[in-house]
Amino acid sequence: MNRAERWAPQPAASEKRTMASQLEARVREDIINGHLAPGSRLRLKELAEHYDAGVIPLREALSRLATSGFVSSEDQKGFSVGRISAEEIVDITNTRQLIECQALAESIRHGDLEWESQLIAAHHRLDRLPIVEGPERLMKPEWEKAHEAFHQALIANCRSPWLLRLSQMLRDQTSRYRMLSVHYNDSATRDVPGEHRELLDAAIARDVEKACALLSLHYETTTRSVLNHHALKS
Numbered sequence: 001m002n003r004a005e006r007w008a009p010q011p012a013a014s015e016k017r018t019m020a021s022q023l024e025a026r027v028r029e030d031i032i033n034g035h036l037a038p039g040s041r042l043r044l045k046e047l048a049e050h051y052d053a054g055v056i057p058l059r060e061a062l063s064r065l066a067t068s069g070f071v072s073s074e075d076q077k078g079f080s081v082g083r084i085s086a087e088e089i090v091d092i093t094n095t096r097q098l099i100e101c102q103a104l105a106e107s108i109r110h111g112d113l114e115w116e117s118q119l120i121a122a123h124h125r126l127d128r129l130p131i132v133e134g135p136e137r138l139m140k141p142e143w144e145k146a147h148e149a150f151h152q153a154l155i156a157n158c159r160s161p162w163l164l165r166l167s168q169m170l171r172d173q174t175s176r177y178r179m180l181s182v183h184y185n186d187s188a189t190r191d192v193p194g195e196h197r198e199l200l201d202a203a204i205a206r207d208v209e210k211a212c213a214l215l216s217l218h219y220e221t222t223t224r225s226v227l228n229h230h231a232l233k234s
Contacts, residue, residue: 019053019054019057020057020058020060020061020064021061023051023053023057023058023060023061024061024064024065026051027042027047027051027061027062027065027070027071028065028070029141031065031070031071031081031082031176032144032175032176032179033179034179036081037081038081038082038083038084038176039080039081039083040080040081041078041079041080042062042071042078042079042080042081043078044058044059044062044078044079062079066079068169068172068173069082069173070082070176084176084177086226086227089174089177089223089226089227090223090227092170092173092174092177093174093219093220093222093223095170096167096170096171096174096219097215097216097219097220099163099166099167099170100155100167100170100171100215100219101212101215101216102163103155103158103160103163103164103167104154104155104158104203104208104211104212104215105208105211105212106155106157106158106159106160106163107154107155107156107157107158107203108157108203108206108207108208108211109206109208110157110158110159111157111203111206112157115153115156115157116204118153118156119150119153119154119156119200119203119204120200120204121153122146122149122150122152122153123150123153123196123197123200125146125149125150126143126146126147126149126150126193126196127193127196127197129142129143129146130143131143131192144175148171150196151171152168154199154203154211154215155167174219174222177222177223177226178222190221190225195214195217195218195221198214199211199214199215199218202214
């Protein structure tokens with residue numbers, strides 16, 4: 001902390017946490033949408049000006065993002081955007097198929113009317129939102145949130161806290177790669193809403209085997225789209 005920071009009026013602890021949380025969400029969204037390129041340096045002063053924010057809550061936000069892999073932090077070097085690679089997305093996908101399919105199976109087996117109602121409601125919202133916007137085909141934040149809610153609803157009745165926790169961590173790590181996949185030509189012909197409807201139908205029908213197979217294929221298709229991009233072939 002420099003002298004100016006030390007003597008500047010400090011926000012209350014609750015206000016500071018709120019500011020850091022808001023900044024964390026904004027930086028995360030910019031990383032997912034590619035506005036902050038993988039591997040690029042995150043200079044606090046430049047970012048503070050860009051987000052019209054203080055350095056202290058911004059540093060806290062970046063530290064939080066470092067725990068989830070969106071940001072890298074090194075002693076004496078500061079922060080940078082986490083790198084992406086073909087090896088990582090394949091590893092994440094393989095692990096996610098194992099963990100989340102197990103969570104889905106548990107959720108369906110314990111499924112009840114309340115779970116079914118919440119799942120249908122989550123899908124209803126997702127199905128009515130466009131995925132991307134603008135000529136740059138940026139993923140709409142509203143769709144991303146609805147997509148997250150639907151996949152969370154699928155496994156919500158799983159009784160294992162660790163399966164749920166690991167599923168969330170892996171889903172979080174996949175978000176940047178999912179954004180990459182919507183830029184490619186083959187994404188325009190992919191029926192993502194149809195894939196979600198098939199997942200919903202299999203879950204409601206309590207068809208564990210079919211639901212798990214569809215979920216696994218859903219993730220594998222996204223990964224194949226990403227791997228077709230030249231930037232991740234090396």
